[in-house]
Amino acid sequence: MMTRQVQENEELLSVEGVSKQFLGLRAVDNITLSVKRGEIISIIGPNGAGKTTFFNLLSGQLSPSEGEIRLRGHAINRLAPHARARLGIGRTFQIAKPLIALSALENVMIGAFMRHPRLATARDKAMAVLEQVGLIHHAMQRAGDLTLSQRRRLEVARALALEPEIVLLDEVMAGLNQSEIGHVIELLQSLHAKGLTFLIIEHNLKVVRTFSDRVVVLDRGRMIAEGSAEEILSAPAVIKAYLGDQQ
Numbered sequence: 001m002m003t004r005q006v007q008e009n010e011e012l013l014s015v016e017g018v019s020k021q022f023l024g025l026r027a028v029d030n031i032t033l034s035v036k037r038g039e040i041i042s043i044i045g046p047n048g049a050g051k052t053t054f055f056n057l058l059s060g061q062l063s064p065s066e067g068e069i070r071l072r073g074h075a076i077n078r079l080a081p082h083a084r085a086r087l088g089i090g091r092t093f094q095i096a097k098p099l100i101a102l103s104a105l106e107n108v109m110i111g112a113f114m115r116h117p118r119l120a121t122a123r124d125k126a127m128a129v130l131e132q133v134g135l136i137h138h139a140m141q142r143a144g145d146l147t148l149s150q151r152r153r154l155e156v157a158r159a160l161a162l163e164p165e166i167v168l169l170d171e172v173m174a175g176l177n178q179s180e181i182g183h184v185i186e187l188l189q190s191l192h193a194k195g196l197t198f199l200i201i202e203h204n205l206k207v208v209r210t211f212s213d214r215v216v217v218l219d220r221g222r223m224i225a226e227g228s229a230e231e232i233l234s235a236p237a238v239i240k241a242y243l244g245d246q247q
């Protein structure tokens, strides 16, 4: 049996020389990144830097033109999204796409079915996830009737229902007010304490500062900087060129 120490230092996800070419545009250009189990890595950069494309390459919505992605040492770059989800990659989408006519519970159950084919078990698991994200009292509500903040939590719940090892969060705080952001951070911190690994695309630098072990800066598809939040967010060149005045 592995010790906890070994697990903490274990490389969970490895990205080696990964690129994505769309006709003339290299949206992701030769990215190499090693993610250890339990890390929280924020990915920042201007609009069009390739952040979402990078997530799509990791979760399987896209396959890389070059390079290799490995999860626990297994090459996954040619696997479909559902196969990667089964191996432990969960994600949220920038534009949340819940099935609006279905209840919050049903939305989460769709994910839970992947690991729990029995209806009753999937339902119990989905209810537990809804409880975890603070949506238990909205379980029967139509997803389309939830507030923005509730829909963000539902997005997280749908990812959690897959029982992932690593979760990719694409701007889950966008459009939320300070107190709602505080609640989502609390939720993510409690999930992290249980051992989840996170990659997050986030524009809110306060969130990046409070929540990340490491920050990666993308610009025009390339990784132009990588380091602790403190190092990256205080580097004048990064602030000026890539983050504007949004501090």
Ligand SMILES: Nc1ncnc2c1ncn2[C@@H]1O[C@H](COP(=O)(O)OP(=O)(O)OP(=O)(O)O)[C@@H](O)[C@H]1O
Pocket (backbone or CB within 6 Å): 022, 025, 027, 045, 046, 047, 048, 049, 050, 051, 052, 053, 054
């Ligand atoms: N399917 C596609 N076909 C062609 N070009 C694409 C495709 N998807 C993304 N792009 C282009 O790739 C570049 C990177 O886009 P991407 O959405 O990954 O950036 P981003 O950093 O996530 O930006 P934002 O912060 O605005 O979400 C952009 O120039 C975009 O227009």
